[in-house]
Amino acid sequence: MTFAHGALDLIGRVLSVELRPGDAVAMEDPGYHHLLDLVAALGLRTVPVAVDDAGIRPEDLREALRAGVRAVVFSPRAQNPYGGCFSADRRDALAEVLGAAPEVLVVENDHASEVSGAPLHTVTSAGPGRWVHVRTVSKFLGTDLRWAAAACDPVTLARHDGRLLLTSGWVSHLLQETVHGLMTDEGTRALVARARETYALRRTALAGELSARNIASHAVSGMNLWVPVRDESAVVNGLRSYGWWVAAGARFRLASGPGVRITAAGLTPAEAARLASDFAAVLGESEATYGG
The missing domain is CATH 3.90.1150.10 (Aspartate Aminotransferase, domain 1)
Incomplete structure (x- = not known):
């Protein structure tokens, strides 16, 4: 587990330590505009992957992997703007596709978790080689609570935290205690x-x-x-x-x-x-x- 100052903060840091300018990232299409802007700002190339009501489409993701993407970013539920969410079958199909590319970083952005109105079917449960599952509280506790938590594979965790130590250092413990207090309050x-x-x-x-x-x-x-x-x-x-x-x-x-x-x-x-x-x-x- 690690923490960051919001989902975009964490995703941007992970991509910046794992990829280099010019590398390709598979992105949902249509997808969240701030994520699209973030990837472009990092000097990375976007490879569009179509979505439907069950989320990112496996066949399109397979084509993106064949095109040489180094990372894939998607939402398992409350996909913005399309509103899709993974079913168990879609999760399994995506896990099978990603299983053939263990070197590709899988970034799962569960941004609306508690208010998404759908169960979580996470691809990371299938154990891809490189992965991060990030959640934030901005959608249901308040936008000013700049806090996100992520579960990662050990290599991704170490690289993220190493870069965090060189910049903001850590996420305020006062903020962490506030978030914890709210999340455990009945x-x-x-x-x-x-x-x-x-x-x-x-x-x-x-x-x-x-x-x-x-x-x-x-x-x-x-x-x-x-x-x-x-x-x-x-x-x-x-x-x-x-x-x-x-x-x-x-x-x-x-x-x-x-x-x-x-x-x-x-x-x-x-x-x-x-x-x-x-x-x-x-x-x-x-x-x-x-x-x-």
């Missing part, structure tokens, strides 16, 4: 459980309202929905005119098709119905004006 645990249930209710409510209007979306875990669209700008700007702000998919995509990300965490079921209705109206306006 009142806080009950509040987190209620949040997990509420996020799931709001996510599924919006997905249901969109489906009722023949609008496909992807959201089986987490707090986000991915909605494929033909014209991201038309949808984003159209919804803005109705008072909604959604994220254009371009910042999350490498080679995948266009879409928009909707964060449903703050939407009541009544608001979800209004958003879905406005979404349908915007799609109709877009088709009438631009042909789709």
